[in-house]
Amino acid sequence: MPGEGYVVAVAGATGAVGRELVRILEERKFPASQLVLLASERSVGRRMAFRDEEVPVDALAPESFDGVDIAFFSAGAERSRRFAPAAVEAGAVVIDNSSAFRMEPGVPLVVPEVNPEAIRSHQGIIANPNCSTIQTVVVLKPIHDAAKVERVVLATYQSVSGTGQKAVEELDLQVRALLSFEEPTCQVYPHQIAFNILPHIDAFEEGGYTREETKIINETKKIMGDDSIRVTVTAARVPVLYGHSEAMNVETAYKLTADQCRDILSRAPGVLVVDDPASNAYPMAIDAAGQDVVFVGRIREDPSIECGLDLWVVADNLRKGAALNAVQIAEHLIQG
């Protein structure tokens, strides 16, 4: 995909991830000769700032993709299934942020720090992983390369922005209501999220797992290219606006000391080690918000097994967990 500039479309431009996509394309000076913003009917007519322009938002339709080179999709799985084939048909490469195609065998599922080579095998669609999966594999990969990861036990602390802009507003409104001793209203989540923890992200499936948990398990194996890695997850929603945190327990085939692990991760791409307990320095959601790297800290040997590590992993779920990773995929794509 050579050329001076690319016609870039963003489907779902007005959502939390869509707006981050537009910001990041500008920030990273992505060589876009034209930006096409697409959303549902009710957003048509809005304008969004991009470089020195005010770009109008058009309605997402099968015919939106004429002349488009790269189409970012972030409008939910249903819309990806409906419109991505038309975009591919029109000659665009789709980078899809939804779960629609992630587990399809012909669709590369890519985190550029982990499996950039997979991009080359695309047949029109490249899938962007789940937010929690991305920060998990960015940290797991260097550990896997050094000591072979055998099992991961993960507990997530996921912020409401992962659900979308409406959930950010719901947390804000619920907190305001509760501080005024009023009954909070629940529209996005089935229960109050303010001052509460919900062990429930996405729909429940057979066996009691949520779809979010299943996604993290399956996507981790696919991106790491190793089905033998065993993973279990409990995914929980926390009253945090931006930034997902994770308590990660890793069992490896070969022993890594905490110092060795810290050393490996300090040299890993896209990772920033923040691990100085003596000065109360560890990764936190409020520090990760707006940042590009995956933060890791609290690195310590797990005394309960011979070769085990406990880590605390935090990233901005809208950036590295979604929009940034998608733009990084596009950057690799145009570099050929």
Added chain:
Amino acid sequence: MPGEGYVVAVAGATGAVGRELVRILEERKFPASQLVLLASERSVGRRMAFRDEEVPVDALAPESFDGVDIAFFSAGAERSRRFAPAAVEAGAVVIDNSSAFRMEPGVPLVVPEVNPEAIRSHQGIIANPNCSTIQTVVVLKPIHDAAKVERVVLATYQSVSGTGQKAVEELDLQVRALLSFEEPTCQVYPHQIAFNILPHIDAFEEGGYTREETKIINETKKIMGDDSIRVTVTAARVPVLYGHSEAMNVETAYKLTADQCRDILSRAPGVLVVDDPASNAYPMAIDAAGQDVVFVGRIREDPSIECGLDLWVVADNLRKGAALNAVQIAEHLIQG
């Protein structure tokens, strides 16, 4: 310890746990013929409601315990170390909520649903475990009895009331400041807790573990009476006022299906199973607040090992996690 009524002292009466202790003694009609409320100098002169009385708060001193039968301590480890020996000397049985004596070999560490028999061996002091330990072992014990627990990987989501009343106020003030676009101030915690997660509870120790994490590991083994149980923990503070949540991964020697585990826990003392994903029913901190039982749900088989279970465990950290457990110990004590 026979008799119609007992002289009961509460050291640290004005703190978050102390106030809960006084409430629970009244609620459960504990046979107290007299209540002695003790606190630091600056609380002297305050009065607290107990039954139809207004009981004055006195200064905690070595001579506070003349005639006291049962002395609840909840004024921090330092004060327990300083004043508990005087209480024992004066003939009282001390039920200590601090970490001061928990790991001493001669001191029983008791959760009445798990090891009530340990109460009998006391030599004047009985220790009340850490809040997170209590809800962990109430759920682990019936699983251990049925299928032998070999390893536990725990991630906690602990509310600010576990730190004390000042932390509850700090979260409230920080949230109000942030909603008014003001800079929040941090006095209790080293970092902002509002809309954030802190992977940091109590002081850091060698090896990178926090004292809270070490407590949960060591206390679990002592209460379960089985040093072979291997435990690893990541303890995190979350912006929740009341109620600690836990993502618990359990590896057992013998296979339990999720249904078998659910069945065992439904019949376990002090446990309430809330596990109906189809109707979005699972344990939540806001529901646990003010309740006596330990809530467990999201019970599912862990696909990453042969005999593994994932569970979500929630309890009121001030009640079952502290004051209620202490009063239950006292109830066993007076029943002989």
